[in-house]
Amino acid sequence: MVYVKWFFRIVAFVLVFGTLGYVLPRHDVARITGTEVIRMDFSSFNRMFYAQSDSGNVEGETRDLRLINTYKRKTWLFGFIPRDSYGVMVYRNEDTGWIWPPYFKFDSSDLQAEASNLQSTAADPQWVVITQYGWRNRFFTIYPNAIAIRPIDSPDDSPFPWFNVFFFVFVGVAWLFIRAMWRQFRERSVDPAMERAGEAWDAADAQIDERRGRFRKWLDSWKSKPKRY
Amino acid sequence: MNLVRLVVFGFIGLSIVYGLVWLYSRSVRREKLEKAWEADNPEGGDPEARARYVEEGMQDYHSSIRPKLILLVYIIPAAMVIAVLILTNWN
Numbered sequence: 136m137v138y139v140k141w142f143f144r145i146v147a148f149v150l151v152f153g154t155l156g157y158v159l160p161r162h163d164v165a166r167i168t169g170t171e172v173i174r175m176d177f178s179s180f181n182r183m184f185y186a187q188s189d190s191g192n193v194e195g196e197t198r199d200l201r202l203i204n205t206y207k208r209k210t211w212l213f214g215f216i217p218r219d220s221y222g223v224m225v226y227r228n229e230d231t232g233w234i235w236p237p238y239f240k241f242d243s244s245d246l247q248a249e250a251s252n253l254q255s256t257a258a259d260p261q262w263v264v265i266t267q268y269g270w271r272n273r274f275f276t277i278y279p280n281a282i283a284i285r286p287i288d289s290p291d292d293s294p295f296p297w298f299n300v301f302f303f304v305f306v307g308v309a310w311l312f313i314r315a316m317w318r319q320f321r322e323r324s325v326d327p328a329m330e331r332a333g334e335a336w337d338a339a340d341a342q343i344d345e346r347r348g349r350f351r352k353w354l355d356s357w358k359s360k361p362k363r364y
Numbered sequence: 365m366n367l368v369r370l371v372v373f374g375f376i377g378l379s380i381v382y383g384l385v386w387l388y389s390r391s392v393r394r395e396k397l398e399k400a401w402e403a404d405n406p407e408g409g410d411p412e413a414r415a416r417y418v419e420e421g422m423q424d425y426h427s428s429i430r431p432k433l434i435l436l437v438y439i440i441p442a443a444m445v446i447a448v449l450i451l452t453n454w455n
Contacts, residue, residue: 190366233366239449282452316388323391 158236159299160282161214163265164290165207165224167254170247175200184269184277186229190241201228201243203250203281205265206257208290217293226267227278236268238282249284262290374441382437389434390422397421 176197177185188198207224210217228247231240240246255261263286269279397418401409408414425431 233370237445237448238452239445240452242453245453316384319388319391319395323395 156213157270158268159302160238160266160268160296162294162296163205163207163210163214163224163267164217164262164287164293165205165265166257166260166262166290167203167205167250167284168223169204169254170250171202171204172199173202174198181275181277184275185227186231186280189230189243190232201247202226202278203228203247203265207265208293214293214296217291224271225278226265226281227269228281231280238268240280240282246281246284250281253284253286262287262292264292264294375438378438378441382434385434385437386431389431390425393425393430394418394422 174197175185185200188194203226205224205226206221208217209220209222228243228250229240230243231238233239253261253263263284265281266283266285267279267281269277271278398414400421401414401417405414
């Protein structure tokens, strides 16, 4: 039983933090080396790691996907600790549309143009901050989605994740609020109802006892009286 | 079509939140009034006067600005959607 409980706890933890780690925005410091468009033939598995086609278009079996090739500064701990090593990184550039994740991005074409504009060489680098969500996985062929690109002066100018800080503060406040609501509901509605139910139960119990007592008395009246000699 | 879906399901979800917050806020106010009555009348006082006091307090609450502030449950998320929409697509 203990194992089952821990199993479900771990699954819930992985699901919640996996989803948040996928969906919350992160900032990467990178240098754009090129942009390209490839045709994607989604499999049923990796389809869920892509958004839908551009918001004005219809959804097809396959479609073209905008990619941004970069040379990115590596980090530890979800981008909090910048490292001194660099590596290549490829981002997709897709409309998220109205639904999920709620970035409401409709400007993929403009972002692609911006990426082309900020393209630079190693000899004359133009560093940028790419806001992105998602994962890069080579085995499943999935890419993080670039949301915004902003030029910066040096690769040390990595921004502070204000949004994520506010998001977790909000989650904490919401949790306390829900707990307060639940306690109020229990104190004002559930407990009095239970009390009333308990009282009603006691009353019914007493009544049954009394009836049984009367019945028993009536039964007893049929018994032969102790004989008086 | 996706916009319609967002609006419809967003409205349903926020309405549930609105209803819960409305009930909670009312319950907290009623409890506060009952506690205030108990502080003024440690022996309990007249039950009818107590009921009247609480009902009047609840009427004052319903005509005050506080229950209207719960409408922010709809306004803040809508404003946030618009803000994110502008920030994401601004060039």
